[in-house]
Amino acid sequence: MPKAVTYEDAGVSIRKGDEVVDFLRTRNKSIGGFSGLFPLKTAGMKKPMLVASTDGVGTKLLVAKEAKDCSTIGIDLVAMVINDLLVCGAKPLFFLDYYATSRLDIREAREVLEGILKGCEIAKSPLIGGETAELPGLYAPGDFDLAGFGIGIVDGAKAIDGRTIVPGDLVFGFESTGIHSNGYSLARHVLLDRAGMSVKTRVKELNSTLGAALLKPTRIYTDLAAALVKSKAVVKGFAHITGGGIPGNLNRVLPKKVDAVVYKNRWDTPPIFKMIQRLGPVDYPEMLKTFNMGIGFMAVAAPSEQKRIFKAAEAAGDTVHLVGEIVKGTGRVRVEVEG
Template sequence: MKGITYREAGVDVEKAEEFVRALKGIVSRTHRPWVLQGVGGFGALLRIPEGYRRPLLVASTDGVGTKLLVARAVGRFDTVGVDLVAMCVNDLLTLGARPLFFLDYFAVGRLELERDLELIEGIVKGCQEADCPLVGGETAEMPGLYREADFDLAGFAVGVVEEDRVVDGKGVVEGDILVGLASSGLHSNGFSLVRKVLLEEM
């Protein structure tokens, strides 16, 4: 029986290796003193920053939903990377946690280096804004599962909070002041509805 290669199966291993080499330098811009080993190994190695007496870890995972279709339609991918980090880190903040690190999962029908590096640049920008190191992730080229131009994106964030400083709403009492912050615009929630409204208006 003739041997079959990954390339013949639709997976470009050489392009994947080129992608990883390119992103290592980009990702290292997010690293902080508590990152001992980041991208490149099978796992990241970190220490909890000093100063915590009874640290609790807080974990969150999220995606950017159908905003990916908007990114593809306009050909701009960095913004969904920023949004991905924001979605996960904002969930940590609801419990009063400071982000410690971030991981991403990026699944594609076919690797496209220009698009994919733009997306990683967005994730790096989001991590820099959140002071949250990007320590690893997974890029999976799966032509049997995704159509050629299709891709999906998920993020995972872990943060830390002092046990006696957890924000959980238990201390809320009548008379407390509620502060609302205006959104800077559409982020990543509700884009199925937004796309439907816009497409019907066009």
């Protein structure tokens, strides 16, 4: 008589899944139930509204796998979701994750989840649940993917949507930590495939290995948003600079009767972008619509708010530049050299 087959024989280990949940419970005792509970406080809000966002980290995962370093990829996941919530003026409330793999590697899973927990700590948005899935046959051996889900709250009466932006307003850019989590298919194609480098290659102009530069975690702008609220700065529009770059994200908050003129010489482009452009070679317009080029978050406000915005950025530990202005137009973003 043939030996009885188990679920683990088919590639799914309930025991390993339980180990992951037990690990998470050491960090948050509420994790592990069928759902997560969160107390909702709406005092002082005229029109409380929940705000939702979901995202992933794309092929940056492949760089982490090649470098055998998944310690920061979880921070990226939290950042991509939370920064999108901040754009409308929302305060992040909580975070959920989805981790899917061919076969669960406990060491790798813990490393990823430690990063997610660290990101949630930075974002001040607790992880209250999620899903860890072993999917043999759906993912190739050794592969995994991540998705994150965040919920925030905003007073609908004070939500930031860009509709009050007018000619004469100023555009402020807050520096990124590097590539963040977009454009990695192009970055990998240029640096690893065409230039023949590896994640272990020491690059003088980056002052680090290529892997370390590519895996710098995405900046989370929660402290910046809180500092801006505390400063009482009136921000008319925010933009999280992700896929599509500055032109493809700042335009999403512009009214149809204005343009944003962004002067690319008002901040220093980080070396990693210059290297990708040179080694590709990649034309500048292609760089601009693929990467953040050193600016990870943007704000539009009246000139009278400049002092408050700069002080708030300093208080939050962010570097800000006055990068442009709003003029009459048709809802486009023009990136130019000043003068």
